[in-house]
Amino acid sequence: MKSSYILLSLFALVACNVLDLYTTQSGDGTYYGPDNNSGNCGIYPVPSQISSATQGLNVAMNAPQYFGSAACGLCLQVTGNGTGSGSNPITGTFLVFVNDQCPECKPGDLDLAKNGDGRWKISWKVVDCPVGDSKIQYSYQSISQYYIKLQPRNNRIALNYISIQDPTSGTYFAMTRTSDNYFTLPDSYNAKPLTFPIKIQLVAFNGQVLNDTVPQEVECNSAVEVLISQFHLSLLLSLKLYKVLALAQDQALLPV
Known part of the structure; x- marks a missing residue:
């Protein structure tokens, strides 16, 4: 449980820092x-x-x-x-x-x-980025039954993190964010080989959550629209940090 709190604290710290930029x-x-x-x-x-x-x-x-x-x-x-x-x-x-x-x-x-x-x-x-009514896009640098490296783009509000579901337990694990702005599987994710489509959740810095599935039939290094939705306008920014913490706890992130 201690490492769970550390993980949540890291997300909360980043969220607080990015919210300051508003x-x-x-x-x-x-x-x-x-x-x-x-x-x-x-x-x-x-x-x-x-x-x-x-x-x-x-x-x-x-x-x-x-x-x-x-x-x-x-x-x-x-x-x-x-x-x-x-x-x-x-x-x-x-x-x-x-x-x-x-x-x-x-x-x-x-x-x-x-x-x-x-x-x-x-x-x-x-x-907020002026995306109109367009959808969030994904760009995949790599995807297989054992590895995913994906990058959401065209999002109205910046992402705090992405979590990926273990289909056996139903638990969501926070994906690892890389310095080149991609997300990969965390070391704690053991549901391999992967079974597609995989459920993921995208969490914005103001606490909004979008649910989606990751298909395997995609072309790497090209942007594709997968989500059926888009983040709303950032009206919830005044709710600040405790909203992010509450949402993270609801997703039952496991220790890493």
């Missing part, structure tokens, strides 16, 4: 040139409605607020007033998509994936 952050905005589909988050191509709303502008999140890839897929509203130094001031308010990590950036900093020069004062906060 309040205004301040730092420096810089440029690192086009990312050429090489960002650490690996969300390529960027879902069409998000790409249209951001005009294709990705950013690298500073390392302290990258949260081990939990910041991947966030949409940020950025504002700059041209204060700073260099040749290309950051001005106005615009939307960007987190698809990379900036190892040398400090808390509050963002590195824009476009050509430019200078260091400029900015403020920003997380907003």
Whole structure:
């Protein structure tokens, strides 16, 4: 039971950190040139409605607020007033998509994936991604009877974690999140070989839960829509941490 509480505490800590990003952050905005589909988050191509709303502008999140890839897929509203130094001031308010990590950036900093020069004062906060009525998508890097590495994308609200069901016991196990923004089977998951389709649950940072099944007949390294639903608008963010903890306990996560 002790390790269960540790696991829940880790999810709660990450959730708390990401929820903080819904309040205004301040730092420096810089440029690192086009990312050429090489960002650490690996969300390529960027879902069409998000790409249209951001005009294709990705950013690298500073390392302290990258949260081990939990910041991947966030949409940020950025504002700059041209204060700073260099040749290309950051001005106005615009939307960007987190698809990379900036190892040398400090808390509050963002590195824009476009050509430019200078260091400029900015403020920003997380907003719901403009996905309209489209569904969440999955991209599989690998899937077999013994291994899964999948990445949800096109979600309106960022994911806290995914849990996968052991079909024999009915228990859900939290999947392991990787630094490149994928989810894999936890070491504690022993229901192998896998029997498809497999039930999973996606839990957003504001506590919303979506239920789905993972099919095996998918093409790796391509995005497919599987879910019949999408996260709602983030109206529950004010409920904060205890909602996440309550939902995690309801899912009866086992020790890892």
